[in-house]
């Protein structure tokens with residue numbers, strides 16, 4: 118269905134070669150090179166980062182940047198795991214989950230939302246104009262419509278055909294996702310983290326979730342602390358892959374707490390993957406990837422299986438980074 122991983126090559130995550138020296142001079146160099154910065158999951162992160170960068174390079178707020186960034190795959194019917202054109206659930210409905218968080222720890226989220234092309238913008242509005250963090254299902258849809266969002270049919274003819282094929286074959290539900298060479302490309306959430314030139318960090322996460330999931334299933338992506346967590350004093354993390362594993366271990370919160378306690382972004386992500394492996398017996402049948410960004414601009418990642426990558430953009434570089442799989446290091 119999707120050829121996005123056809124060009125993946127295995128290699129280690131490239132952490133910028135910046136020493137953690139204490140001199141003022143080295144700190145200035147680091148700031149200059151590393152901020153602003155945006156990272157996001159998978160290769161659909163490349164065009165998403167470009168949209169975010171248009172805001173970051175003008176000195177704009179990272180919250181505006183991450184919202185604008187993830188709206189790109191939300192609107193792209195070729196991205197079959199996010200927003201419009203996403204793989205439907207077992208009832209043939211495209212149901213969307215999203216959340217957003219800023220440097221002050223403000224958060225908004227929508228779950229099980231139908232018929233709205235940009236759930237991330239609804240999540241931001243939940244954060245900004247309600248006293249709540251999360252709205253779900255019909256309530257989230259009504260809130261969106263009352264606030265000017267329009268209904269769209271999110272099920273493309275291509276995905277309708279895939280759903281009919283899936284129903285006819287009576288294929289058992291598969292949770293084997295995003296594992297290289299297994300052609301189970303049913304699950305590629307976009308998570309994005311950005312730091313603006315004022316040093317403010319924000320994050321966003323949006324997905325259509327697991328392909329052919331049970332109607333009503335909600336994954337980790339809209340759950341603050343699971344799919345996304347941001348602490349303006351430390352940094353942020355987002356997750357992609359089998360949401361159930363991330364929810365059971367509160368992965369993104371864990372990554373941020375590990376960074377708070379001194380781990381590098383890559384070490385923190387690796388520890389969160391290790392935690393999943395330790396706690397969840399069939400973890401080998403799943404993919405989970407984390408990306409993390411420290412408030413100084415240092416970034417890192419880890420994943421269970423080969424095949425995960427993330428997109429990076431700074432003043433110095435624009436690239437896709439292939440992540441070394443934790444299972445390969447065993």
Ligand code: GLY
Pocket residue numbers: 306324325326327335336337338356357358359360361
């Ligand atoms: N990680 C996205 C989901 O499980 O729905």
